[in-house]
Amino acid sequence: MQSSLLKYRQAVMVLRTAGGLLRPARPMSSSAVAEPAGPSIRTDSVPGPRSKQLMEEANKKQLPHGIYFFADYSKSSGNYIVDVDGNTLLDMFMQISSLPFGYNHPALQKVAKSKEFLEMSINRPALGVCPPSDWVDRLNASLLSVAPKGLSRVQTMMCGSCANENAIKMLFMRYMAKQRAGRPVSQQELDSTMLNEPPGTPRLSILSFKRSFHGRTLGVLSCTRSKAIHKLDVPAFQWPAVDFPAYKYPLEQHQEHNAKQEKLSLAQVEETVNRQRATEPVAGLIVEPILAEGGDIHARPEYFRALRSLCSKLDVPLLVDEVQTGGGLCGTYWAHEQWGLDSPPDAVTFSKRTLLGGIYFSDNLVPDQQYRVYNTWLGEPSKVMLLEAVIRTIKEEKLMDSVLEAGTALTKGLEGLSQRYPQLINSPRGLGIMCAVDFADTNSRNEAVQRLRNKGIHTGGCGEVGLRFRPALIFKEKHAKLFLETFDSVLKSMAK
Amino acid sequence: MQSSLLKYRQAVMVLRTAGGLLRPARPMSSSAVAEPAGPSIRTDSVPGPRSKQLMEEANKKQLPHGIYFFADYSKSSGNYIVDVDGNTLLDMFMQISSLPFGYNHPALQKVAKSKEFLEMSINRPALGVCPPSDWVDRLNASLLSVAPKGLSRVQTMMCGSCANENAIKMLFMRYMAKQRAGRPVSQQELDSTMLNEPPGTPRLSILSFKRSFHGRTLGVLSCTRSKAIHKLDVPAFQWPAVDFPAYKYPLEQHQEHNAKQEKLSLAQVEETVNRQRATEPVAGLIVEPILAEGGDIHARPEYFRALRSLCSKLDVPLLVDEVQTGGGLCGTYWAHEQWGLDSPPDAVTFSKRTLLGGIYFSDNLVPDQQYRVYNTWLGEPSKVMLLEAVIRTIKEEKLMDSVLEAGTALTKGLEGLSQRYPQLINSPRGLGIMCAVDFADTNSRNEAVQRLRNKGIHTGGCGEVGLRFRPALIFKEKHAKLFLETFDSVLKSMAK
Numbered sequence: 008m009q010s011s012l013l014k015y016r017q018a019v020m021v022l023r024t025a026g027g028l029l030r031p032a033r034p035m036s037s038s039a040v041a042e043p044a045g046p047s048i049r050t051d052s053v054p055g056p057r058s059k060q061l062m063e064e065a066n067k068k069q070l071p072h073g074i075y076f077f078a079d080y081s082k083s084s085g086n087y088i089v090d091v092d093g094n095t096l097l098d099m100f101m102q103i104s105s106l107p108f109g110y111n112h113p114a115l116q117k118v119a120k121s122k123e124f125l126e127m128s129i130n131r132p133a134l135g136v137c138p139p140s141d142w143v144d145r146l147n148a149s150l151l152s153v154a155p156k157g158l159s160r161v162q163t164m165m166c167g168s169c170a171n172e173n174a175i176k177m178l179f180m181r182y183m184a185k186q187r188a189g190r191p192v193s194q195q196e197l198d199s200t201m202l203n204e205p206p207g208t209p210r211l212s213i214l215s216f217k218r219s220f221h222g223r224t225l226g227v228l229s230c231t232r233s234k235a236i237h238k239l240d241v242p243a244f245q246w247p248a249v250d251f252p253a254y255k256y257p258l259e260q261h262q263e264h265n266a267k268q269e270k271l272s273l274a275q276v277e278e279t280v281n282r283q284r285a286t287e288p289v290a291g292l293i294v295e296p297i298l299a300e301g302g303d304i305h306a307r308p309e310y311f312r313a314l315r316s317l318c319s320k321l322d323v324p325l326l327v328d329e330v331q332t333g334g335g336l337c338g339t340y341w342a343h344e345q346w347g348l349d350s351p352p353d354a355v356t357f358s359k360r361t362l363l364g365g366i367y368f369s370d371n372l373v374p375d376q377q378y379r380v381y382n383t384w385l386g387e388p389s390k391v392m393l394l395e396a397v398i399r400t401i402k403e404e405k406l407m408d409s410v411l412e413a414g415t416a417l418t419k420g421l422e423g424l425s426q427r428y429p430q431l432i433n434s435p436r437g438l439g440i441m442c443a444v445d446f447a448d449t450n451s452r453n454e455a456v457q458r459l460r461n462k463g464i465h466t467g468g469c470g471e472v473g474l475r476f477r478p479a480l481i482f483k484e485k486h487a488k489l490f491l492e493t494f495d496s497v498l499k500s501m502a503k
Numbered sequence: 504m505q506s507s508l509l510k511y512r513q514a515v516m517v518l519r520t521a522g523g524l525l526r527p528a529r530p531m532s533s534s535a536v537a538e539p540a541g542p543s544i545r546t547d548s549v550p551g552p553r554s555k556q557l558m559e560e561a562n563k564k565q566l567p568h569g570i571y572f573f574a575d576y577s578k579s580s581g582n583y584i585v586d587v588d589g590n591t592l593l594d595m596f597m598q599i600s601s602l603p604f605g606y607n608h609p610a611l612q613k614v615a616k617s618k619e620f621l622e623m624s625i626n627r628p629a630l631g632v633c634p635p636s637d638w639v640d641r642l643n644a645s646l647l648s649v650a651p652k653g654l655s656r657v658q659t660m661m662c663g664s665c666a667n668e669n670a671i672k673m674l675f676m677r678y679m680a681k682q683r684a685g686r687p688v689s690q691q692e693l694d695s696t697m698l699n700e701p702p703g704t705p706r707l708s709i710l711s712f713k714r715s716f717h718g719r720t721l722g723v724l725s726c727t728r729s730k731a732i733h734k735l736d737v738p739a740f741q742w743p744a745v746d747f748p749a750y751k752y753p754l755e756q757h758q759e760h761n762a763k764q765e766k767l768s769l770a771q772v773e774e775t776v777n778r779q780r781a782t783e784p785v786a787g788l789i790v791e792p793i794l795a796e797g798g799d800i801h802a803r804p805e806y807f808r809a810l811r812s813l814c815s816k817l818d819v820p821l822l823v824d825e826v827q828t829g830g831g832l833c834g835t836y837w838a839h840e841q842w843g844l845d846s847p848p849d850a851v852t853f854s855k856r857t858l859l860g861g862i863y864f865s866d867n868l869v870p871d872q873q874y875r876v877y878n879t880w881l882g883e884p885s886k887v888m889l890l891e892a893v894i895r896t897i898k899e900e901k902l903m904d905s906v907l908e909a910g911t912a913l914t915k916g917l918e919g920l921s922q923r924y925p926q927l928i929n930s931p932r933g934l935g936i937m938c939a940v941d942f943a944d945t946n947s948r949n950e951a952v953q954r955l956r957n958k959g960i961h962t963g964g965c966g967e968v969g970l971r972f973r974p975a976l977i978f979k980e981k982h983a984k985l986f987l988e989t990f991d992s993v994l995k996s997m998a999k
Contacts, residue, residue, distance in 0.1 A: 061634075061636070061638075061639060064639045065634065065638065065639050067655075067656075068639060068642055068643075068647060068655070068656055068657065069642070069656060069657065069658050069659075070656070070658045070869065070870070070876055070877075071869065071873055072630075072631035072632075072873055072874070072877065072881075073631065073632075073873045073874055074631065074632060074633070074634060075632050075633055076633060077633070077634055077635070077636050077638070078628065078633040078634070078635060078636065079635075079636050080622045080623070080626040080628065080635055081618070081619075081622055083626065088633065090633075091636045100632075102627070102628055102629035102632060102633065102879070103629045103632060103879045105627070105629060105879055105880070106626065106627065110626050111622070111625065111626060112625065115625040116621065116625060118625075119621045119624045119625050120621065122577070123577075124624075125612065125615045125616065126576045126577055126607070127576065128615045128620075128624070128885070128889070129607065129608065129611035129612060129614075129615050129889065130576040130579065130602065130606050130607060131598070131601070131602065131858075132574065132576065132598055133598035133599045133601060134568075135568040135569065135570065136568075136569075136570060136571050136596075136598060136599060137570070137571055137572060137573070137574040137584065137586075137598065138557075138561065138570060138573055138574070139573070139574060139575075139576055140557070140573050140574065140575050140587045142557075142561065142573070143557060143560045143561050143564060146564055146565070147564075151564060159563075159564070160563075160564055160565060160566070161564065161565065162565050162566045163565075165661045165662045165665070166661045166662075166665065166878065166879070166880060167878075167879065168665065168668075168720070168878060169661070169662065169664065169665065169720065172664075172719075172720040172721060173719075173720075175721075176719075176721075176737050179736050179737050179738065180735075180736045180737075182736075183735075183736040184736075192735065196731075196735060197731040197735065198731075200731050200734045200735045200736075200739075201713075201728055201731055201734065202744075203725060203734075203739040203740065203741055203742065203744075204741075207731065207734070207735055207736075208734065208735075208736075208737065208738060208739045209736060209738060210738065211738050212738075217697075222878075223668075223669075223672075223876075223877065223878055224664070224665065224668040224669075224720045224721070224722055225668060225671075225672075225720070225721050225722025225723075225725075225740075226720055226721025226722065227721075229699060229721075232697055235692075235693040235694075235696050235697055235703065236872065236874055236875060237875075238696040238697065238699075238703070238704065239676075239679075239688065239692060239693065239696045239703055239704075239875070240675050240676045240678075240679040240680075240696075240703075240704075240705060240875075241672050241675050241676070241704065242675065242704065242705060242706065242707050242708075242740060242783075243696075243699040243704045244699065244721075244738060244740075245699055245700075246699065248698075248699075287738075358879070359879060362627075373566065373567065374566070376732065377567055377568055377569045378568070378569055378732055379732060379733075379735070379736075380566055380719075381566075381568065381719065382662065382663075382664060382718075382719055383598075383599045383601050383662070383663065383854070383855060384601065384662060385568075389624070393624070393625065
């Protein structure tokens with residue numbers, strides 16, 4: 008795994024040094040926020056009594072959630088979150104991986120204090136109706152400045168589910184436009200769709216992977232196959248799902264097994280697409296670069312290159328869901344940029360660390376009429392303003408370099424610990440700082456999350472047995488070392 | 504229609520004077536923003552050349568939308584929007600009815616300048632994981648302070664589609680919990696839902712009304728029946744839809760006809776729910792207080808009271824979609840508060856003028872486990888902070904009173920004009936400032952929207968022939984008069 012990782016990283020370095028999208032615009036400067044020297048825990052365990060009291064109140068007023076603790080955001084800074092009981096934790100989870108720069112970053116403070124940010128916050132436009140004068144400039148300076156190669160259009164949305172829902176709508180529309188081959192929409196189509204019936208409402212499907220997660224609204228939930236608790240009791244479309252390669256890690260040490268698994272998966276894709284033609288044809292395939300909620304399942308670039316080719320051969324558009332992998336934590340702004348594709352995905356969706364949802368897409372996915380992929384807000388300019396500062400700061404401070412350094416330290420450390428505690432943890436893996444390790448079972452994973460939190464390290468689980476790390480882009484090697492020492496002591500105490 | 508309207512309004516006045524939720528907290532103060540004296544148009548038509556140029560650029564970078572014009576939000580104020588060509592328009596559309604107070608309102612400026620707003624903007628928490636310390640207080644001071652009677656819980660979401668998607672998920676979960684009657688979830692259910700198959704993925708439906716609009720993601724799009732363009736080419740669940748009463752307006756002048764139509768609609772609901780039991784049982788019914796996108800179809804409170812009773816009898820939870828009717832423009836914060844229900848709806852969804860989406864719901868809709876209705880952000884604290892100021896200002900400045908005054912003036916004026924130009928417009932109707940009038944055909948409606956815009960009045964269409972008005976809550980009688988004069992001249996020019 009290690010040498011495989013290093014190979015990626017070297018390739019990424021080469022790419023970027025050669026003039027990639029994230030080449031530093033200026034020499035590295037330091038706008039990093041002042042941080043505490045390390046975690047400090049004042050209560051017997053986290054959550055402390057004040058958090059517990061607030062949870063009880065919240066659970067009477069909202070849906071009861073599995074809240075970890077209540078936080079004091081005015082006291083939090085950089086990589087450290089402070090809770091309402093005065094505990095300071097190193098945050099390696101970052102609001103389910105949705106905060107790019109941790110807490111109270113100066114670059115974002117500056118934007119949020121500006122007159123323009125205030126105006127966009129209180130006069131929020133409906134972007135499909137009356138966009139602000141600088142909207143196109145803002146897109147150019149933010150999302151379009153890091154557009155995946157080959158995709159020159161972007162549509163902002165509100166969140167990840169919404170991005171994926173609208174992306175698959177575009178896939179369905181593209182499929183039907185091809186079927187019509189220039190024929191105008193018929194009255195029968197218009198009438199029948201009002202009854203949810205064909206031909207206007209076609210029987211089409213989206214192909215996804217088992218263990219994938221693409222959101223929780225009903226369309227994308229039909230693609231999601233991560234956990235039963237995400238899906239139970241909710242009606243779903245009868246869409247197909249195929250096996251993701253059943254990799255063994257480290258990837259490099261199981262080349263033969265892994266290549267065979269990839270072939271099996273690709274054969275399933277082809278067979279399923281062909282079988283579906285008779286019933287509910289596949290209008291598109293959706294895949295995450297790393298199956299995150301499903302347990303941080305990393306794959307080889309070789310697989311994705313083959314998948315891209317296969318999709319082209321089968322005329323099935325490829326939708327890459329970068330909601331969790333995008334935004335720089337993998338060491339490139341988009342994880343799929345490390346696959347070495349000959350031709351780009353047909354669409355790429357994003358959210359979380361990009362601060363708002365959205366879709367990059369190719370020209371051939373533009374619907375033939377306005378108002379077909381639409382909603383009231385269509386995103387939000389104030390989020391795009393913050394994102395602009397994030398992207399500029401990534402470049403100025405060469406944060407992709409430090410992400411790779413910190414990620415290497417973290418993954419190497421996890422490798423070392425898994426050799427020391429093989430009965431407890433296995434399969435250390437990472438791309439940039441998007442790292443994970445598996446526990447022997449769910450209980451011990453949950454136990455580790457709690458023990459880490461009690462020692463001032465905030466992480467989260469994923470899949471059945473995964474412990475995932477989702478630190479901010481300002482997470483450095485020193486933070487990785489601090490975590491690894493604590494994790495060592497936690498594992499030692501658990502091994503007893 | 505007029506006397507029916509007045510009756511509502513009187514009843515609403517009585518309700519509020521008697522100590523309703525929106526009783527003014529303090530004597531009326533004036534924080535209204537300075538406004539231009541009236542519209543002014545500098546270009547031959549709206550959009551002007553600068554807007555057109557920006558549209559062209561935007562259409563190359565995004566999905567091509569039907570943008571009306573690009574706006575200069577720093578110059579816009581109160582009820583007036585200024586476009587990039589220097590035109591000033593009286594805005595009676597307010598970003599598809601999503602801005603409660605128009606532009607640059609002092610109460611919102613104050614919030615947006617605060618330290619707390621800045622912190623919540625740049626440290627946006629994942630609310631299911633690490634909410635801010637004051638989260639419950641904020642909910643109490645905002646959404647829960649205007650909670651519909653009988654609904655003491657609220658879950659924030661991102662937008663209206665997301666609110667409705669998650670609300671119907673709660674209805675499905677409630678249905679299955681009832682079916683289980685305390686039996687634990689079986690392994691077969693857990694396994695089958697991973698394949699999108701029963702019993703874990705049940706075959707259930709949501710009943711909606713023809714001409715309704717509930718959003719555009721795939722679950723709620725299956726409920727939406729407004730226009731073919733919203734639905735064409737997108738797979739849908741085979742859920743049932745029944746006729747909304749085919750009212751004649753003014754409602755009061757067609758009592759016999761309207762009562763008969765209501766009975767027909769209710770009979771369809773009952774018959775459909777009973778028929779579905781054998782195939783895809785109805786887990787809930789979703790309805791808008793005014794079918795807005797479908798053409799501003801107003802109904803009588805009598806109908807909704809009968810519908811509530813019928814739903815109780817059939818054991819079908821009632822979900823009231825107040826995305827477009829909520830937030831005060833109907834003269835009460837929620838439109839359904841004017842129905843005089845004996846028992847509350849089971850859930851009420853909102854978005855647009857509440858600045859973020861969400862769901863009020865009864866205790867019996869709380870799922871039996873955490874993490875079943877969930878997503879990364881689950882709403883946004885900074886939006887709730889703005890909403891808190893909106894609700895406080897509504898009370899302090901008695902805006903529900905002025906909404907009723909302005910709405911009466913607007914509806915009365917529309918009634919007068921429809922008597923003067925019966926060949927052009929008909930069916931004037933309104934609840935508060937949520938007003939509309941129908942044109943003889945789509946072309947003349949579109950023509951009127953354009954002519955109004957060229958004269959400095961910004962409105963929007965709805966349904967096939969409706970012209971809808973969605974002004975801000977600071978829209979006063981004087982603005983109504985100004986509009987009516989312009990509309991008169993437009994109709995006069997069209998009548999020639």
